[in-house]
Amino acid sequence: MSASVLSESRLTRVLSETLEEAAFIFIDQGDDGLEFTRDTLVRAGISYTKDNQKIELVIVSTEAVATELAANFMGIEPDDPMARQKSLDAFAEILNIVCGALLEDAYGDEAEYEMGVPHVGILSRRDLIEEDKNMAVRLQFETEEGERLDFGFRLL
């Protein structure tokens, strides 16, 4: 039950709506074969527990997207040094907001669950391939700037 409500359509809708509302970032379903640019990869994860099942939501994209998120959050230009400085923090925060929205959408606001604290870091290309094997669902999106953004979850 806890993971089965995380349908691809729900994940897509909640992620798209939250990125638009919270950070003015617009995404579309990514074309098959869309690769990450050569930019540094950033990964954020947040876990929650529902009905004794622990699930980690994971978002992966490039430092450029994380920097744009930080800039949009703070109302500054993406080339402002502050935007890059806060990029990881912003990437973690957007996942935190997405998680809250997804849990409400999937389980309602009366449900019992425990949300964790988001973790963020740089992801190596090798780790990206390794992690892909453990993901229950990984969806691929493309931002307006042509950057790839992945979102999905794994069972812990």
Next chain:
Amino acid sequence: MSYNVLIVDDSSVVRSVVRKSIEMSGIVVDKVFEAGNGKEALTVLDAEWIDIVFADLNMPEMNGVELVEKMSQDSMLVSTPVVIISSEKRQAKIDELKKRGIRAYIKKPFRPESFKDVVTEVLGHTSTGGSK
């Protein structure tokens, strides 16, 4: 009337956004203090006069619930209003927090107007001018 505000969040980007939202809301602020968790917040609260605290829920070291509990046990801080800002939307959690003494709850993502509404509700009035 202007206010001293304390923003408590482990995310520096959220602290920046909250600070900006407060500025944009029209609330007249005297000083804004920041803390990265509940423990740091208590240090600020010991040292400074704070009119209202905006705190995250999930933080390392000391979370928002623990901060509210500590404040409620301290006669100097028990009357300082705490507003929780969180992405958690569970009504049971919000009700529980209100029982523990929080004065209001702002759900993320939020708009700057939310802050003016909350300050009006919690502190009784806001001002767009004047001094302390």
